[in-house]
Amino acid sequence: MKIKYSIIIPHKNDASNLKKLIESLCDLRECEILIIDDHSTLSEREKLDILQRKYTNVMISCSNITGAGAARNLGISIARGQWLIFADSDDRFDREMNKKISKYFESNYDVIYFKPIIKVSNQNDYRFFFKGIFDRYLLCPVSINEWTIRLNFDVPWSKMIRTQYVKQNDFQFSNSLKQNDTMFSEMVGINAHSVKISDSSIYAVIDRASSTSHQLSKEYFESSLKIIIESYIYKRNHVATHRLIESDMAHFHSPLYAILLSLKHYKSVVYTYRVYSLFKKNKIPIFTWKAYRSLIRRSHFFNI
Incomplete structure (x- = not known):
């Protein structure tokens, strides 16, 4: 067969x-x-x-x-x-x-x-x-x-x-x-x-x-951070901007969310600045209207 x-x-x-x-x-x-x-x-x-x-x-x-x-x-x-x-x-x-x-x-x-x-x-x-x-x-x-x-x-x-x-x-x-x-x-x-x-x-x-999705060590966080950056760049290069604005509920706010998460869990301004610098190095915008709008939109989505 x-x-x-x-x-x-x-x-x-x-x-x-x-x-x-x-x-x-x-x-x-x-x-x-x-x-x-x-x-x-x-x-x-x-x-x-x-x-x-x-x-x-x-x-x-x-x-x-x-x-x-x-x-x-x-x-x-x-x-x-x-x-x-x-x-x-x-x-x-x-x-x-x-x-x-x-x-x-x-x-x-x-x-x-x-x-x-x-x-x-x-x-x-x-x-x-x-x-x-x-x-x-x-x-x-x-x-x-x-x-x-x-x-x-x-x-x-x-x-x-x-x-x-x-x-x-x-x-x-x-x-x-x-x-x-x-x-x-x-x-x-x-x-x-x-x-x-x-x-x-x-x-x-x-x-x-025990799932890796629950792991919050810096090693796991930094592994996730690399994927967030890779994903952002791939979508920026392969998906039309209007489609990302209409349909992607994570793309624009992921960098901002990662920075907020780093500050919340590791409580170090120095470390959070390192995270911020990684995004800037890859020319990924963070504090933008699209990021705030996307973050609010996703938060509301969970309540639908």
Whole structure:
């Protein structure tokens, strides 16, 4: 049977959750599951071996890679499916996912976006923003709202991406500690010739305190800072300004938000000035009307 889609899952010492993720699918006949392990302990590796023996379409790769970004890139390079689906080991699929995505297998879309299910207790969590932009599009499916998803849904999960599209354009995940998926997701959305936004849900995000999205050390913050700068420059060079103004809810205020965050968490004017200088070095404006307007707009969006 031809492999219709490849599920790529980076993994490190989380075999119990990984097992639940795989078991959340009731139909695995048309897919391969690529688990890219990042130096798990021997006991966790033994659990992976059990999974591989139980499911014939599960492949375990234990190459000498470090980080989720590198793991996903390796998964892309060995994927045999027509489509790519990315997942984190601690989340869950919808049991009927295969049925929901099968109608798009022979479509000409580059990307199909699915409305994410957010199972997170903190109502201010940034992932509720993703749910909100899907709700807005499904209520009013116009170009401005489509581009809000293309530009702002900067995570790899809850979407199906044509493998050939990714490989031909050599889209890669970053090897950063934090936000390694941002640039990949934005490039996929920006460059797609044709996308579909579905009202179906195939993926549920489940919060976990150990997630890198909760890490606030300077090392993680500075990793995130590099991605913010890279994203800003890429969008400035590849997306029309009017489209950014209409549809991007983060582009203009991200530099200002990063500066405010650095001052709040690290309480050092000297350090915050260093952050400010990085933006200035890259000719990224900070204290602008567009930045203030964008920040207020996004704050209001969370309350919709």
